Amino acid sequence: MNAPVRIKFCGLTREADVDLAVALGVDMIGLVFAQRSPRRLDGERAAALRARIPAHIATVALVMDAPADDIARILARVHPDLLQFHGTEPEAFCASFGMPYIKAIALGGADPQDARHLPHAWPSAHALLLDGHAPGEPGGSGQTFDWQRTADAGERRVLLAGGLHPGNVAEAIRRARPWGVDVSSGVEQATGIKDPAKMRAFVAAVRDIDGRLAGRAVPD
Structure with a gap:
């Protein structure tokens, strides 16, 4: 039997939203620290939200081409379970913090042939996040891409992102x-x-x- 599909809610900024995400039983909650994101949190706000997330739900800190010192301060103050790198960070940099990380790969506007090698550039990543925004953008744009391109990641764990909502997920x-x-x-x-x-x-x-595909009983 297949494992359940993991759910990550990202870009949360309010206590009520964190509390509901926890009550709904999501697997991961993303807190954004990317400078260009409208959902960016400062350290104090992020720490307050982090304190509401129980241990069985992974807290993910999203950064984008941030200096190592900035990331170290996020780790010290927020204590996330995973980092998520959304920029041009190379494998060695992502792995240098000694903790699990997710590497986002922007597929929006990218040539399929050019993008096909990208999932293999971060072999130590805990998972790859395939997003529909253009390279160089911070994400959260609501842009989709050809979902079947997840096959380019081979056997890697893939988080599907970009333009998902209740009607198409x-x-x-x-x-x-x-x-x-x-x-x-x-x-x-x-x-x-x-x-x-x-x-x-x-x-x-x-x-x-998820239940239907895995053959689990799901009420109509």
């Missing part, structure tokens, strides 16, 4: 069969402000299709 999982799914703008009512109904609907849609 089931089809995305059906087509791509990812290790996990990542959503930010697709469960928002405004940038950085999550929508409780969309959060619930997204989790319900994932659990439903």
Whole structure:
């Protein structure tokens, strides 16, 4: 039997949104530190949100081409379980912090032939996040890409991101069969402000299709 599809909610900025994500049983919660992101948190705010996330849910700190000293300060103050690198960080830099990391790969506008080698450039990554935004952008844009391109990652763990929302996540999982799914703008009512109904609907849609594909009993 296949393992359940992991769910990551990213770009949370409010205590109420974190609390609901925890209650819904998501697997990962992403806190954003990328300078150019409208969902960026300062250290104090991030630490307060981190304190509300229980140990069984992974806290992910998202950075983008940040200096090593900045990342070290995030680790010391927020104590995330994983780092997520969203820029041009090479393998050696990502691995230098001695903790699990996710490497985001931007596929929006990228030539499929040129992008095919990218998943193999970070062999130590815990997972690869394939996103629909253009290279050099911070993510959270709501742009999709051809979900079947997850096959380019081979046997690697893939977090599918980019343009997912309650209405399309089931089809995305059906087509791509990812290790996990990542959503930010697709469960928002405004940038950085999550929508409780969309959060619930997204989790319900994932659990439903996940159970059906794995042959688990799922109520109609």
